[in-house]
Amino acid sequence: MEIQFERRIHFTKMTGSGNDFIIIDNRDQLIDADNCRGLVSSVCRRKLSVGADGLILIENDPEVDFKWRFFNADGGEAEMCGNGARCAARFAYLKGIASKPSMAFRTIAGIIEAEIKNERVKIRMTPPHSLKLDFFLEAGGTKPFCLQFINTGVPHVVHFVEDDAALDSADVFNLGRTLRYHSHFQPAGTNVNFARVHAPHSISVRTYERGVEDETLACGTGSIAVALVASAKGLAASPVDVKTRSGETLTIYFEKSSNHDPVDFREVYLEGDAKVVYEAELWDETLIQ
Numbered sequence: 535m536e537i538q539f540e541r542r543i544h545f546t547k548m549t550g551s552g553n554d555f556i557i558i559d560n561r562d563q564l565i566d567a568d569n570c571r572g573l574v575s576s577v578c579r580r581k582l583s584v585g586a587d588g589l590i591l592i593e594n595d596p597e598v599d600f601k602w603r604f605f606n607a608d609g610g611e612a613e614m615c616g617n618g619a620r621c622a623a624r625f626a627y628l629k630g631i632a633s634k635p636s637m638a639f640r641t642i643a644g645i646i647e648a649e650i651k652n653e654r655v656k657i658r659m660t661p662p663h664s665l666k667l668d669f670f671l672e673a674g675g676t677k678p679f680c681l682q683f684i685n686t687g688v689p690h691v692v693h694f695v696e697d698d699a700a701l702d703s704a705d706v707f708n709l710g711r712t713l714r715y716h717s718h719f720q721p722a723g724t725n726v727n728f729a730r731v732h733a734p735h736s737i738s739v740r741t742y743e744r745g746v747e748d749e750t751l752a753c754g755t756g757s758i759a760v761a762l763v764a765s766a767k768g769l770a771a772s773p774v775d776v777k778t779r780s781g782e783t784l785t786i787y788f789e790k791s792s793n794h795d796p797v798d799f800r801e802v803y804l805e806g807d808a809k810v811v812y813e814a815e816l817w818d819e820t821l822i823q
């Protein structure tokens with residue numbers, strides 16, 4: 535006998551290079567996006583529910599193909615998410631919400647343009663800002679950390695390490711958490727990236743994500759941040775392949791204006807895979823605890 539529940543919410547689970555998301559077509563406003571913190575944090579909990587790094591609501595927009603509301607796993611809303619944006623664009627195309635493989639959608643950070651090429655999605659980002667190079671902060675270690683900062687839709691701090699061993703052994707959880715809550719970045723906080731530059735077109739990264747409050751397997755805006763600050767320091771050039779913790783590679787394309795001081799980045803793109811894992815229903819016994 536089928537169990538009867540008051541509420542069933544259809545969702546699609548997707549992964550963008552290991553950053554995983556629950557995506558819901560909310561064009562009929564079944565979920566109140568302004569009051570869904572409890573629902574989001576409850577369904578994003580791993581082992582107790584679906585589990586995800588974030589949840590995305592797809593809603594109507596009068597000017598572009600759709601708008602989204604993006605929520606981190608803790609239920610807080612974020613301005614932008616690069617991997618989530620690639621998943622949302624592919625979802626919209628697969629569901630016919632966007633009729634063509636080229637589309638545009640609204641985020642808090644601005645309008646994102648996307649191009650679907652089968653399982654790969656390339657998105658055009660909003661202009662990055664607030665670049666700050668080579669500043670030092672204490673993070674509980676013996677010596678201050680040399681850091682770089684840029685906002686690529688959301689805030690990112692970057693620390694470059696010397697070699698592969700230093701990246702593998704980096705205490706991403708504890709150092710990431712300390713810097714994420716450092717008074718320097720309040721009140722918004724920041725995402726924290728540890729990066730190793732192999733060559734001008736090749737970087738590896740590990741990211742502690744704000745709102746997930748842990749290391750994730752990939753972060754799109756973080757990978758962009760790493761590529762751009764590396765370029766600003768003369769260490770990288772477009773296109774940059776950024777190897778994420780999942781082993782998947784994200785490709786970052788950008789133009790750097792040499793006429794500007796400070797460095798000005800234009801035409802920033804992020805490309806990588808966006809895969810459907812499964813589709814299912816949320817039932818109300820798991821929705822709110």
Ligand SMILES: N[C@@H](CCC[C@H](N)C(=O)O)C(=O)O
Pocket residue numbers: 553606612614615616617618688689725743744745746752753754755756
């Ligand atoms: N994983 C995302 C970034 C999501 C938002 C971030 N956690 C924040 O709160 O700033 C990406 O792929 O960019």
